[in-house]
Amino acid sequence: MKKRLNTTIFDLPVQELRRGYRSDVYFWREKVVLENHDLHPRVTMQVFQKNNAILCGIDEAIAVLKVASGRYSDYSKAYQLFDKLIDLKKLARKQFLTDKNRYLQIEEERIKVSQELDNLWIDGFSEIEIDALWDGDSISPYESVMHIHGDASLFAHLETIYLGILARRTKIATNVRRVVEAANGKTVLYFPARFDHWAVQGGDGYAAHIGGASGVSTDAQGEWWGAGASGTIPHALIAAVGGNTVKAVQFFHDTYPNATLIALVDFDNDCVNTALECARAMGDKLWGVRLDTSENLVDKSVFPLMGTYKPTGVNPKLVELVRSALDREGFSNVKIVVSGGFNPDRIRQFEGMGVPVDAYGVGSYLMQGSYDFTADIVHVNGKPMAKVGRYFMPNPRLQRYNPNE
Numbered sequence: 001m002k003k004r005l006n007t008t009i010f011d012l013p014v015q016e017l018r019r020g021y022r023s024d025v026y027f028w029r030e031k032v033v034l035e036n037h038d039l040h041p042r043v044t045m046q047v048f049q050k051n052n053a054i055l056c057g058i059d060e061a062i063a064v065l066k067v068a069s070g071r072y073s074d075y076s077k078a079y080q081l082f083d084k085l086i087d088l089k090k091l092a093r094k095q096f097l098t099d100k101n102r103y104l105q106i107e108e109e110r111i112k113v114s115q116e117l118d119n120l121w122i123d124g125f126s127e128i129e130i131d132a133l134w135d136g137d138s139i140s141p142y143e144s145v146m147h148i149h150g151d152a153s154l155f156a157h158l159e160t161i162y163l164g165i166l167a168r169r170t171k172i173a174t175n176v177r178r179v180v181e182a183a184n185g186k187t188v189l190y191f192p193a194r195f196d197h198w199a200v201q202g203g204d205g206y207a208a209h210i211g212g213a214s215g216v217s218t219d220a221q222g223e224w225w226g227a228g229a230s231g232t233i234p235h236a237l238i239a240a241v242g243g244n245t246v247k248a249v250q251f252f253h254d255t256y257p258n259a260t261l262i263a264l265v266d267f268d269n270d271c272v273n274t275a276l277e278c279a280r281a282m283g284d285k286l287w288g289v290r291l292d293t294s295e296n297l298v299d300k301s302v303f304p305l306m307g308t309y310k311p312t313g314v315n316p317k318l319v320e321l322v323r324s325a326l327d328r329e330g331f332s333n334v335k336i337v338v339s340g341g342f343n344p345d346r347i348r349q350f351e352g353m354g355v356p357v358d359a360y361g362v363g364s365y366l367m368q369g370s371y372d373f374t375a376d377i378v379h380v381n382g383k384p385m386a387k388v389g390r391y392f393m394p395n396p397r398l399q400r401y402n403p404n405e
Helices: 014-019 024-037 057-068 075-095 101-118 150-182 200-211 220-225 235-240 246-257 271-285 299-303 314-328 346-354
Strands: 041-050 070-072 122-123 130-132 148-152 187-190 261-266 288-291 333-337 359-362 373-380
Touching: 014 075, 014 101, 024 150, 024 271, 041 150, 057 130, 057 148, 057 150, 070 075, 070 150, 075 101, 075 187, 101 122, 101 130, 130 333, 148 150, 150 200, 150 346, 150 359, 150 373, 200 220, 246 261, 246 271, 261 271, 271 299, 271 314, 288 314, 299 314, 314 333, 314 346
Parallel strands: 187 359, 261 288, 288 333, 333 359
Antiparallel strands: 041 148, 041 373, 070 122, 130 148
């Protein structure tokens, strides 16, 4: 039986969501206009996008609606308290490195202000019904992925938030799924952390998991689904020990004997010989080697064989040379990981050629593209009501959300 992620998994800035602080201001103003004129239309808000994609972010979007649908009992007082909360947040940042005692005092005051805001908040989620698909569902262009039914004034201010969540998570999940499908069942490692802001790692790592990634590179990326980080030895460690890859591998294993040992073997632009040196030194302790040759370089082992293919970067011939060298010396158990500019097309090329790769590390490609979601009111008080060109699109795959989940 499918089960949605618990709301407590998400690190949501609840007070900021309720106040519309992170929403497009016109949505907050819509909410206030409706309330000031005592308008409480029961609407159906329909959410969709325009591509074939792997849906992700639904559970997070529901969590936002769950914690931030409602209204304040006293808006004037709420505005004052919220402004104070933001001022305390800024002040705490200033004091953190200079006066720890003062910082703790500010944090205590901030908690009290947050509690006062909680006391002013009238929860409205119990008055809302949600029909939605599931994270991981394959979706078609214009297919309804969620219908939100209820008093528009309770959740109008949240449109920016849930649409942005769906757009981001669906992009990651879809890109990862395309890579996974191209890899024909081989391991795909999710390595884009360095290409984006650190704050997105938790949700992006979950989206990568939904897309089918086998591993992530930061602990934060695995937090939502209980995975730990994995990776290889970085170039920086090799440089820090004088450019000696074998020494770096040995030091790494001495320090982390239980970690999967994968040697990065392109530091000297001699992947074949470096891979062999690491295998000889580490024996059965070495799980694999990773090839990450720059797209502007030609590995030394490839020099004599150039002429009929593109020789730069991690190319099929280089992988074959490393595999053959390892096998000749009895290291057939050592696996080969490749990284550096891989995308579905390039992976399909490798797979079509039978290149002996065991795992693909993919980074910047996974951040590309866009999967923008749109939300429209399509029913008001049970009657069709939408802007021209939009209309209610039922979807038998939608399932009613159980608020007790």
